Amino acid sequence: xxxxxxxxxxxxxxxxxxxxxxxxxxxxxxxxxxxxxxxxxxxxxxxxxxxxxxxxxxxxxxxxxxxxxxxxxxxxxxxxxxxxxxxxxxxxxxxxxxxxxxxxxxxxxxxxxxxxxxxxxxxxxxxxxxxxxxxxxxxxxxxxxxxxxxxxxxxxxxxxxxxxxxxxxxxxxxxxxxxxxxxxxxxxxxxxxxxxxxxxxxxxxxxxxxxxxxxxxxxxxxxxxxxxxxxxxxxxxxxxxxxxxxxxxxxxxxxxxxxxxxxxxxxxxxxxxxxxxxxxx
Amino acid sequence: xxxxxxxxxxxxxxxxxxxxxxxxxxxxxxxxxxxxxxxxxxxxxxxxxxxxxxxxxxxxxxxxxxxxxxxxxxxxxxxxxxxxxxxxxxxxxxxxxxxxxxxxxxxxxxxxxxxxxxxxxxxxxxxxxxxxxxxxxxxxxxxxxxxxxxxxxxxxxxxxxxxxxxxxxxxxxxxxxxxxxxxxxxxxxxxxxxxxxxxxxxxxxxxxxxxxxxxxxxxxxxxxxxxxxxxxxxxxxxxxxxxxxxxxxxxxxxxxxxxxxxxxxxxxxxxxxxxxxxxxxxxxxxxxxxxxxxxxxxxxxxxxxxxxxxxxxxxxxxxxxxxxxxxxxxxxxxxxxxxxxxxxxxxxxxxxxxxxxxxxxxxxxxxxxxxxxx
Numbered sequence: 001x002x003x004x005x006x007x008x009x010x011x012x013x014x015x016x017x018x019x020x021x022x023x024x025x026x027x028x029x030x031x032x033x034x035x036x037x038x039x040x041x042x043x044x045x046x047x048x049x050x051x052x053x054x055x056x057x058x059x060x061x062x063x064x065x066x067x068x069x070x071x072x073x074x075x076x077x078x079x080x081x082x083x084x085x086x087x088x089x090x091x092x093x094x095x096x097x098x099x100x101x102x103x104x105x106x107x108x109x110x111x112x113x114x115x116x117x118x119x120x121x122x123x124x125x126x127x128x129x130x131x132x133x134x135x136x137x138x139x140x141x142x143x144x145x146x147x148x149x150x151x152x153x154x155x156x157x158x159x160x161x162x163x164x165x166x167x168x169x170x171x172x173x174x175x176x177x178x179x180x181x182x183x184x185x186x187x188x189x190x191x192x193x194x195x196x197x198x199x200x201x202x203x204x205x206x207x208x209x210x211x212x213x214x215x216x217x218x219x220x221x222x223x224x225x226x227x228x229x230x231x232x233x234x235x236x237x238x239x240x241x242x243x244x245x246x247x248x249x250x251x252x253x254x255x256x257x258x259x260x261x262x263x264x265x266x267x268x269x270x271x272x273x274x275x276x277x278x279x280x281x
Numbered sequence: 282x283x284x285x286x287x288x289x290x291x292x293x294x295x296x297x298x299x300x301x302x303x304x305x306x307x308x309x310x311x312x313x314x315x316x317x318x319x320x321x322x323x324x325x326x327x328x329x330x331x332x333x334x335x336x337x338x339x340x341x342x343x344x345x346x347x348x349x350x351x352x353x354x355x356x357x358x359x360x361x362x363x364x365x366x367x368x369x370x371x372x373x374x375x376x377x378x379x380x381x382x383x384x385x386x387x388x389x390x391x392x393x394x395x396x397x398x399x400x401x402x403x404x405x406x407x408x409x410x411x412x413x414x415x416x417x418x419x420x421x422x423x424x425x426x427x428x429x430x431x432x433x434x435x436x437x438x439x440x441x442x443x444x445x446x447x448x449x450x451x452x453x454x455x456x457x458x459x460x461x462x463x464x465x466x467x468x469x470x471x472x473x474x475x476x477x478x479x480x481x482x483x484x485x486x487x488x489x490x491x492x493x494x495x496x497x498x499x500x501x502x503x504x505x506x507x508x509x510x511x512x513x514x515x516x517x518x519x520x521x522x523x524x525x526x527x528x529x530x531x532x533x534x535x536x537x538x539x540x541x542x543x544x545x546x547x548x549x550x551x552x553x554x555x556x557x558x559x560x561x562x563x564x565x566x567x568x569x570x571x572x573x574x575x576x577x578x579x580x581x582x583x584x585x586x587x588x589x590x591x592x593x594x595x596x597x598x599x600x601x602x603x604x605x606x607x608x609x610x611x612x613x614x615x616x617x618x619x620x621x622x623x624x625x626x627x628x629x630x631x632x633x634x635x636x637x638x639x640x641x642x643x644x645x646x647x648x649x650x651x652x653x654x655x
Contacts, residue, residue: 183557
């Protein structure tokens with residue numbers, strides 16, 4: 001890929017040393033002899049040698065240019081190989097970073113597992129307590145019903161009966177809603193814990209973890225029901241009443257004192273009301 | 282070459298550590314292709330190299346592995362120009378850990394690496410009609426339980442996949458960490474995908490998906506991987522058994538059946554520990570109500586007072602049988618899958634009609650065999 005123009009030789013071809021060596025001059029006329037053959041030949045010899053030398057030199061230079069160009073192209077802007085020290089420093093830095101990430105992940109794992117365990121335990125306890133309370137309420141209901149049943153043999157009033165039952169129904173609903181409220185609170189508590197865990201983790205965004213909406217409790221009438229017979233209603237299967245019939249302030253005020261007292265074991269009545277109010281919005 | 286590789290491998294974590302440090306110093310632009318923590322990456326690099334060295338005389342089995350690797354590397358942002366950079370650092374590493382390094386060894390490794398790179402590059406180039414990854418916007422994000430979220434994504438360019446397949450995804454909150462998730466719906470031309478994510482304790486990607494990703498965020502999706510091998514053309518009735526977020530690929534199968542004339546009876550069993558873990562209750566109720574061919578049964582393992590069936594889902598499936606004529610797909614945690622498969626086999630369901638996908642806590646990319654790590 002020569003770019004320098006070559007002097008045009010015979011018929012425009014590049015003049016090669018052979019061209020010069022093989023050239024033959026004709027004689028112009030008998031009376032005027034041409035150049036001295038010997039001198040011409042000697043000169044041509046020298047021209048040939050000079051051209052050979054130049055060609056060789058040019059080829060060598062061209063090769064060197066190519067080699068240098070190739071090195072530039074291949075290696076690009078890469079500097080010399082990094083020193084062992086540099087490699088060592090970067091490797092150590094990377095290792096340190098890896099350890100931090102691994103530790104953060106381990107801490108997060110342990111904390112999340114503990115938080116979840118804690119949460120499940122609390123939910124289980126709360127559920128057991130609520131179950132026991134509802135059970136007690138039902139027993140009380142049947143006792144009162146029985147007592148009033150005997151009383152009703154003599155008396156003629158059926159209204160007392162139904163009113164008591166209504167009250168008890170209301171109480172049951174209250175307790176169910178109370179159970180929901182307990183779970184909502186525990187959930188909020190756990191999520192706060194998880195938010196802490198998140199903050200521990202390197203890139204975690206510090207914003208508060210949003211409290212997910214409670215799944216609407218409605219029975220999934222999906223498919224063939226349990227192979228077991230339906231469990232007793234006492235276990236408080238989530239009821240549509242949860243959203244519709246949540247007790248208001250009056251309701252809880254009207255509840256049997258015993259229940260309120262029991263409720264206070266888990267939560268203050270005030271916080272319960274706050275929870276209910278929040279959920280209704 | 283094997284002896285030389287053994288020397289580097291014997292150096293344990295040191296060798297890949299040295300390799301990556303060398304690579305990042307000579308080609309700083311490659312650093313961004315990797316996650317913050319390189320620990321798992323280093324394990325994987327030498328596992329993959331070991332595989333290549335072990336099979337270097339057996340091109341028939343090596344080439345498909347390399348092709349898969351090449352295709353899979355597209356979503357990582359790997360381009361042809363990165364291959365020589367990696368090759369140079371690899372040679373430098375092998376030389377560094379071998380005192381008997383010589384020109385002949387260098388020539389052998391150069392030739393071997395060039396072959397590996399050319400197979401990978403070619404396989405990647407053959408996929409050039411597909412984007413290397415798909416950007417998908419989060420259009421809905423619902424926290425369903427304390428640690429489960431359902432996300433709706435919409436990819437601008439639809440990502441084609443079949444029901445039961447998984448796709449890998451990456452969030453910029455956890456750069457360069459790809460995890461596999463199964464869409465919970467059949468392919469939609471509008472590119473909408475439903476993803477079920479459960480935050481694994483200490484899991485960087487899953488916790489980010491559940492707790493930090495918001496509507497409007499953009500995730501990257503990788504090409505699908507078929508682990509379940511759902512047969513869309515079969516007309517056999519189906520038995521689907523899900524544990525945890527294993528529900529997702531099975532819901533996609535239900536969706537597929539619904540969209541294809543509902544010619545198959547489908548029994549879907551969903552196992553949860555407690556009732557409140559049933560994160561997709563609303564959709565399951567709706568599906569069961571809308572589709573007479575579908576029966577949904579919920580099994581609750583740790584609450585004996587549940588309104589649903591009580592017991593491990595495998596046990597509930599077994600006592601609702603027989604299932605001998607069905608085609609079964611089981612997806613969920615390892616123990617649940619093993620238990621269910623064991624019981625189905627006992628009931629005489631032939632092996633080839635039981636297909637499974639195990640959902641384990643961490644699901645990094647496919648290994649050198651293209652397998653999803655389970």
